[in-house]
Amino acid sequence: MYKIAEMQDYRQPKANAALWLNGLTDIIEGRYQDEESIQRLLMLISESSGLRNVSIAMPDSPSRFKAAFCSTGVSNGVYSFAVQHALCRLFESREWLVIKEGSERPESVNAASCSLSAQDRCLLVPLTIRQSVLAVLVMDLRGEQLDSVDLNLVRCLGAQIAQVLATQVVPNFKTLYARPYQRVQESELDDIHAAIEKCNGNKTMAAKVLGLTPRQLRYRLAKLGEDAKEAELAH
Numbered sequence: 124m125y126k127i128a129e130m131q132d133y134r135q136p137k138a139n140a141a142l143w144l145n146g147l148t149d150i151i152e153g154r155y156q157d158e159e160s161i162q163r164l165l166m167l168i169s170e171s172s173g174l175r176n177v178s179i180a181m182p183d184s185p186s187r188f189k190a191a192f193c194s195t196g197v198s199n200g201v202y203s204f205a206v207q208h209a210l211c212r213l214f215e216s217r218e219w220l221v222i223k224e225g226s227e228r229p230e231s232v233n234a235a236s237c238s239l240s241a242q243d244r245c246l247l248v249p250l251t252i253r254q255s256v257l258a259v260l261v262m263d264l265r266g267e268q269l270d271s272v273d274l275n276l277v278r279c280l281g282a283q284i285a286q287v288l289a290t291q292v293v294p295n296f297k298t299l300y301a302r303p304y305q306r307v308q309e310s311e312l313d314d315i316h317a318a319i320e321k322c323n324g325n326k327t328m329a330a331k332v333l334g335l336t337p338r339q340l341r342y343r344l345a346k347l348g349e350d351a352k353e354a355e356l357a358h
Contacts, residue, residue: 142171143276160287172271175263176195189201202261219231243264245261247260
């Protein structure tokens with residue numbers, strides 16, 4: 124029989140926890156420019172997982188997504204049809220999806236017990252906050268060593284990216300999220316317009332970011348529009 128010590132020698136080395144935790148701490152403590160922080164967090168995921176091509180998919184239109192950030196330095200990257208289709212599904216289901224070799228249909232996986240195999244070519248991880256998907260982490264698995272990929276680490280760093288994305292879109296995100304049903308305030312208009320602009324005109328996604336339903340967002344826009352007209356008439 125093999126000795127336990129000898130068997131342990133064949134185990135794949137895991138990412139050094141101290142290294143990525145130190146990197147995460149440095150990013151959070153020195154956060155000045157949000158977009159730079161997102162890129163640094165993305166690079167930390169790439170370095171810690173050993174995956175060279177990791178990107179963040181952001182909504183570009185109601186049914187299309189763009190690679191807003193990428194570990195390879197590519198800007199304005201375009202996803203394949205299979206990945207675009209999977210992204211549309213993920214924004215509705217909020218589940219982790221994997222695309223396997225020889226298949227165009229994504230399969231759902233359990234985030235808590237997911238294990239990657241050589242047949243997996245792309246993993247999509249939702250970046251969520253308060254049950255709303257803000258973006259998706261797209262991880263290219265082709266030709267990579269998958270045994271050492273720590274998905275718990277990916278989930279942790281992904282949650283940090285979601286936090287930065289939320290506060291980047293709407294600076295007082297937490298305040299807005301805590302009072303979606305309270306009286307409409309005129310000061311909300313700038314934040315709503317900022318969210319819509321950051322979401323490339325996608326009001327449904329902007330509503331999610333603000334912690335509102337699409338109907339609540341439409342009501343607020345209509346109400347604020349009426350108030351603006353009344354103020355103009357008063358002058």
